[in-house]
Amino acid sequence: MYKPIYLFISLRYLWNIHLPIFKKLTIILSITSIAISIASLIIIMSIINGFEENFKKNILSFVPHLIVTNKNNYINKSEFPKNILNLYSFQKFSEFINHEVILKTKNNISIGEIIGVDNISDKNINQYNIKNISNILYPNKYNTIIGLELAKKLNIHIGDQIKLISFSNKKSFFLKNNVTVKTFKVIDFFYTKNEIDYYQILINKEDSLNLLNFSKDYITGWRVWFKNPLSLDINQIKKLINGFVLLDWKSQKGELFKEMIIEKYIMFFLFILILIVSIFNIFISLTIYTIEKKNSIAILQSQGLANWKIILIFVIIGSSTAVIGNIFGTIISIILIQEKYFLKSLISIFFGEIDFFVIISLYQVLFVNIASILVTSLATLYPALNSIKSNPAKILSNE
Known part of the structure; x- marks a missing residue:
């Protein structure tokens, strides 16, 4: 027997070869959207870190503080x-x-x-x-x-x-x-x-x-x-x-610094919206999943599986999607940052020729990943709690 059972069931629900194509596509889109949002956030924050460092080095080194x-x-x-x-x-x-x-x-x-x-x-x-x-x-x-x-x-x-x-x-x-x-x-x-x-x-x-x-x-x-x-x-x-x-x-360069900060928050807000859409996608998918699997949930309850383990099944499904998306997003962002010429050519398509520096902050990368996983896990609580509210005897009466 597979132990722990709730982990085996959650991973089985998350991905297996018998899943319908629509389900597989939904999971892939959820992972992809999270990966894009995480990669975008890390790249944008790293570029802004470079701008701030360049601002301090090339401007504030000449301008007295x-x-x-x-x-x-x-x-x-x-x-x-x-x-x-x-x-x-x-x-x-x-x-x-x-x-x-x-x-x-x-x-x-x-x-x-x-x-x-x-x-x-x-x-x-x-x-x-x-x-x-x-x-x-x-x-x-x-x-x-x-x-x-x-x-x-x-x-x-x-x-x-x-x-x-x-x-x-x-x-x-x-x-x-x-x-x-x-x-x-x-x-x-x-x-x-x-x-x-x-x-x-x-x-x-x-x-x-x-x-x-x-x-x-x-x-x-x-x-x-x-x-x-x-x-x-x-x-x-x-x-x-x-x-x-x-x-x-700030009396001399304050406006330039304010513009840089405003751009930072605007970009941060835009990519947070992408992350929110991804979380809503997981939330809706899990809600539909609990409705589709109500018979299976009822069987598990009738077999004596504790409610908290059933909740963990759906939390693990949503969290696994977030973790996989975060891993892919972080890897993609680091690869793009290391390939500076490719990143510059990619940005030049939208903004023309622009010179910039990129500085990765380990603390920012950890914060973005942890925050994304926590928020996504919280979003899974409602459908997970809703899954155990049903009456197993009523659901299985017609089986």
């Missing part, structure tokens, strides 16, 4: 708020000097942003992929390195002279704003594959002080980086630091 300054963007170095060092996810900070300027060449004019660079105090210059920067941006030499895309836009070449026009926020006695014009020589370009290539201009920190008419001990403010910028709470920091103007990365 928090800027600490004042209303005039002109502050003494000694006023640094040391309380910020006690924040849980604090990573590093650096002084910075930046300002919007007008960039003028012989034939073109544009708006740019100067960045005062000091190789000793500012380690973030490594992100610009510039070698030997300390040897080419000497103080008082008025040399500059500009973004490659900005150079293309203004038709600037290495060795060209450009004029930087600054409107200082410092008030003078005679004029409302000080206007300073300095001529700089372009000695190199930087290319980061980031939007800063379109507007940033690197100059020596001392030259930036001269251009902005800043005193030696004054700066624009401080840039602060955190270990987990995506969970940065600006309101909490404002309670800790008073008397400063605080700008987090």
Whole structure:
């Protein structure tokens, strides 16, 4: 005799060669729909994980997570708020000097942003992929390195002279704003594959002080980086630091991040709908199955099979469908993710040429599979409970 008997019966009901073609087709469609929904969820979440990682690496590595300054963007170095060092996810900070300027060449004019660079105090210059920067941006030499895309836009070449026009926020006695014009020589370009290539201009920190008419001990403010910028709470920091103007990365890139999150939830919702349809399919199939097998259920009850074992029969049928679908879906998703070129060509059919990164999270894969199996198992409870409500004597009276 097969033991446990309820497991043997459930697997027999799930699939055997004597099942009608319609039944086999229904089971295959249920497994296929679950597999598609699981594979789609894992692939979409992995792509979004890649977008988030790329967002942190290529955007938030250049954009400071928090800027600490004042209303005039002109502050003494000694006023640094040391309380910020006690924040849980604090990573590093650096002084910075930046300002919007007008960039003028012989034939073109544009708006740019100067960045005062000091190789000793500012380690973030490594992100610009510039070698030997300390040897080419000497103080008082008025040399500059500009973004490659900005150079293309203004038709600037290495060795060209450009004029930087600054409107200082410092008030003078005679004029409302000080206007300073300095001529700089372009000695190199930087290319980061980031939007800063379109507007940033690197100059020596001392030259930036001269251009902005800043005193030696004054700066624009401080840039602060955190270990987990995506969970940065600006309101909490404002309670800790008073008397400063605080700008987090969301003020510059928040809309892009919000769009990414919205797309994530929309895609998640769409594929959850596919999973719900699959669950309803299993629910309806099991309900019909219990009606068709009412005589068999009555016989099992009359033979002394416990009700909870009968319930387990139908729960195992539904759960087995979910488990098989989850296994196939997970395998398919991993294969597609590993075959990046195939996945890119497949996505390009619908969205055109697009570059993306894929990062699989084991915790997300486990969560999706466990949640799918649990929800599907819960959906089998109603038809399973309904199967034991019938009266065996009444059903078998005409047999």
